[in-house]
Amino acid sequence: MVFADINCLLFIGACLAQVFFLGYFIRPLRKNTVPVSKSSPPLSILIVGRNERSNLEKLLPLLVNQKYPDFDIHLVDDASEDGTADMVRDLIPRFPSIRLQVLPRHCGKKKALETGLMQLDRELVLLTDADCLPATDQWISLMVESLDPGYDVVLGYSPYEQREGPLNQVIRLETAYTAALYFGFARRNLAYMGVGRNLLYRRTALVHAFNLNAQRGLKSGDDDLTIQELSGQGKINFRYDPPSWVYSLPEKNWKAWLNQKKRHVGTARHYRLRHQALLLMWYGSLAGTWVFGLVAAFHFPLMLLVWGGYKGVSFKWIVRSMLELFGVSLSPSKWLGAEGLYVGVLLYLLPFSTFKKWDKW
Numbered sequence: 363m364v365f366a367d368i369n370c371l372l373f374i375g376a377c378l379a380q381v382f383f384l385g386y387f388i389r390p391l392r393k394n395t396v397p398v399s400k401s402s403p404p405l406s407i408l409i410v411g412r413n414e415r416s417n418l419e420k421l422l423p424l425l426v427n428q429k430y431p432d433f434d435i436h437l438v439d440d441a442s443e444d445g446t447a448d449m450v451r452d453l454i455p456r457f458p459s460i461r462l463q464v465l466p467r468h469c470g471k472k473k474a475l476e477t478g479l480m481q482l483d484r485e486l487v488l489l490t491d492a493d494c495l496p497a498t499d500q501w502i503s504l505m506v507e508s509l510d511p512g513y514d515v516v517l518g519y520s521p522y523e524q525r526e527g528p529l530n531q532v533i534r535l536e537t538a539y540t541a542a543l544y545f546g547f548a549r550r551n552l553a554y555m556g557v558g559r560n561l562l563y564r565r566t567a568l569v570h571a572f573n574l575n576a577q578r579g580l581k582s583g584d585d586d587l588t589i590q591e592l593s594g595q596g597k598i599n600f601r602y603d604p605p606s607w608v609y610s611l612p613e614k615n616w617k618a619w620l621n622q623k624k625r626h627v628g629t630a631r632h633y634r635l636r637h638q639a640l641l642l643m644w645y646g647s648l649a650g651t652w653v654f655g656l657v658a659a660f661h662f663p664l665m666l667l668v669w670g671g672y673k674g675v676s677f678k679w680i681v682r683s684m685l686e687l688f689g690v691s692l693s694p695s696k697w698l699g700a701e702g703l704y705v706g707v708l709l710y711l712l713p714f715s716t717f718k719k720w721d722k723w
Contacts, residue, residue: 373654376648376650391545391684392683394602403484405502408478408488410474411439415442418446418449422457427499428502434484435460435461486563487563494610497607513597513599517601518556518562519602523609528699534689535692535697541602542687548600555586586633590633620707649709652702
């Protein structure tokens with residue numbers, strides 16, 4: 363029975379850790395106060411795409427109609443083969459704010475972004491992807507409003523479109539959980555990541571991102587590591603009210619989504635130790651509430667009631683409002699099923715996210 367007793371203690375510890383994260387980092391997000399900047403500096407929207415013609419045909423009209431006084435759209439075509447460049451050239455006479463840069467050969471998103479960045483001369487750079495759609499024509503203005511003079515970066519939110527099926531529920535749940543973490547950490551001056559689908563930089567900070575990670579030899583994760591560099595200096599703000607969202611297309615099958623997640627989690631090896639420790643505590647305790655809780659219920663059937671009671675109380679107390687804050691509406695049963703699948707994904711991804719390297723605390 364020693365094993366069973368230890369397992370019960372681990373379950374209780376996991377629950378307490380989750381309560382700490384939910385209460386200290388995530389619950390305060392419900393009070394979303396946004397400092398407003400009155401200035402409207404010149405801005406460039408930077409997009410990199412390869413074979414994204416159909417998506418750009420939907421995105422570009424929404425971008426050119428944004429309500430902002432001085433901006434252009436810089437599109438880097440990474441040697442597309444679907445007529446993207448011709449389609450954009452046809453739009454330029456009607457929408458002269460569009461700038462097209464065509465790369466002679468395919469070089470990948472990171473290099474294409476760096477190439478595009480070197481062509482920009484405006485003070486602000488707003489990043490998004492070709493398969494995204496801003497929620498409103500106020501997207502640029504709202505993001506810039508949050509860039510007070512003391513800030514260099516504004517973290518934005520980019521939910522995935524709702525579709526049918528369990529995969530989409532897991533994708534949207536994971537996106538909301540991740541957003542709650544990186545906004546909650548940023549609120550405590552511990553910012554560790556942002557999503558390039560909705561991210562506003564001062565150009566100097568973005569140049570710093572590429573220079574910094576070129577020295578480290580990284581193929582991805584520029585945004586995350588630059589944000590960590592700036593977070594301790596109090597130079598990062600955030601915005602997550604619905605009019606500032608940018609919607610993105612979700613993956614359609616498990617294999618594609620899991621491959622995407624494997625690429626993302628590898629960057630965590632280069633996070634600062636304090637971020638690695640906090641994230642390990644969050645994800646470990648989330649998985650622990652399931653693994654240790656269900657194993658405890660196997661040994662002590664009454665523990666199943668304790669487990670169910672904890673999940674029910676946490677959902678009613680904060681999880682439901684957190685999900686709704688980030689555009690996810692799930693019934694308790696669908697949330698429980700989606701979270702269970704998500705925990706399975708976390709366990710699958712564990713070998714790809716081994717925390718084995720850091721640069722500073």
